[in-house]
Amino acid sequence: MECFTGLEISPKKVEYLKFLFKKDETVRTTDISSELNVDPSTTTKTLADLAAQGYVDHVPYRGVRLTEKGKEYARFLVHRHNILSLLLTHYGLSAKESCHEVSRFEAYVSRNAIEKICASMGHPTVSVCGKISHGSCSIGEHS
Amino acid sequence: MECFTGLEISPKKVEYLKFLFKKDETVRTTDISSELNVDPSTTTKTLADLAAQGYVDHVPYRGVRLTEKGKEYARFLVHRHNILSLLLTHYGLSAKESCHEVSRFEAYVSRNAIEKICASMGHPTVSVCGKISHGSCSIGEHS
DNA sequence: ATATAATATTGGTATTTATCCAAACTTTTT
DNA sequence: AAAAAGTTTGGATAAATACCAATATTATAT
Numbered sequence: 001m002e003c004f005t006g007l008e009i010s011p012k013k014v015e016y017l018k019f020l021f022k023k024d025e026t027v028r029t030t031d032i033s034s035e036l037n038v039d040p041s042t043t044t045k046t047l048a049d050l051a052a053q054g055y056v057d058h059v060p061y062r063g064v065r066l067t068e069k070g071k072e073y074a075r076f077l078v079h080r081h082n083i084l085s086l087l088l089t090h091y092g093l094s095a096k097e098s099c100h101e102v103s104r105f106e107a108y109v110s111r112n113a114i115e116k117i118c119a120s121m122g123h124p125t126v127s128v129c130g131k132i133s134h135g136s137c138s139i140g141e142h143s
Numbered sequence: 144m145e146c147f148t149g150l151e152i153s154p155k156k157v158e159y160l161k162f163l164f165k166k167d168e169t170v171r172t173t174d175i176s177s178e179l180n181v182d183p184s185t186t187t188k189t190l191a192d193l194a195a196q197g198y199v200d201h202v203p204y205r206g207v208r209l210t211e212k213g214k215e216y217a218r219f220l221v222h223r224h225n226i227l228s229l230l231l232t233h234y235g236l237s238a239k240e241s242c243h244e245v246s247r248f249e250a251y252v253s254r255n256a257i258e259k260i261c262a263s264m265g266h267p268t269v270s271v272c273g274k275i276s277h278g279s280c281s282i283g284e285h286s
Numbered sequence: 287a288t289a290t291a292a293t294a295t296t297g298g299t300a301t302t303t304a305t306c307c308a309a310a311c312t313t314t315t316t
Numbered sequence: 317a318a319a320a321a322g323t324t325t326g327g328a329t330a331a332a333t334a335c336c337a338a339t340a341t342t343a344t345a346t
Binding site: 153154155156181182184185188189192203204205 | 336337340341
């Protein structure tokens with residue numbers, strides 16, 4: 001557990017995992033493709049990478065789902081997105097702007113930074129892109 | 144003037160321009176290479192790209208310097224770095240951490256966001272990585 | 287002023303991330 | 317079972333980054 005920096009996967013793969021987390025069930029290649037606006041063959045290939053890294057289980061022609069590791073990681077990814085989006089709204093960006101802005105750079109923000117920002121904000125529970133859970137923070141960890 | 148989004152150049156090129164801006168004179172390939180820890184041949188090639196995009200003038204075997212466009216752009220790049228670094232220190236990151244963290248994602252933060260953040264902070268004049276000038280903001284523009 | 291050293295560029299190659307298309311394959315539907 | 321829908325494979329491409337070896341240029345030293 002908790003042995004990740006937040007920088008292990010590429011920007012696009014972050015989107016895949018966040019989507020998978022949101023769906024919380026077995027998802028089909030086409031679902032991902034239409035959500036992310038990429039060719040199904042691109043999805044298949046990306047899924048192969050994510051499976052090789054242990055984030056998803058992919059059964060060809062059947063579907064994908066997050067592994068336990070993938071779930072834990074995706075929980076962090078969503079949390080990071082929410083914290084950063086919330087942060088930007090504190091500086092005059094609209095909810096939509098913040099969310100969009102964050103999507104561009106979130107993959108490069110470390111877990112360490114997010115934990116500090118989150119703590120500094122008092123572990124907020126609501127963001128502009130949805131509720132915030134703290135399962136990936138010090139707080140909320142089943143400790 | 145001011146017709147850029149802040150997203151026109153890649154992360155590594157941002158570093159080249161910031162360095163060139165800092166030196167503020169003709170710089171040699173080797174200077175850049177040792178600063179950025181890349182092979183001189185890599186520098187030469189990157190410089191060719193930057194020249195093609197109009198940010199630098201490169202005289203082979205002689206050196207590089209920013210064009211006017213490059214200077215204006217680099218001014219923004221430095222400003223962006225400073226604003227973001229300052230921002231992170233407000234959330235419990237040390238100066239060094241902030242600077243390092245920001246270096247990873249700054250290339251993906253838009254000018255629009257920076258202007259809003261800067262305004263929201265009251266156009267601060269000191270950051271953790273140096274003084275902040277506002278030549279790339281609404282404020283400070285010779286208007 | 288010329289050999290040598292230092293610096294820079296070119297050409298070739300590689301990796302990572304991301305993407306598409308066409309063809310082949312599997313599953314579902316009719 | 318045939319057709320349609322969905323998925324995967326194979327082949328290609330592009331951008332960003334980077335290295336090495338070879339070549340070219342400039343500077344230095346004698």
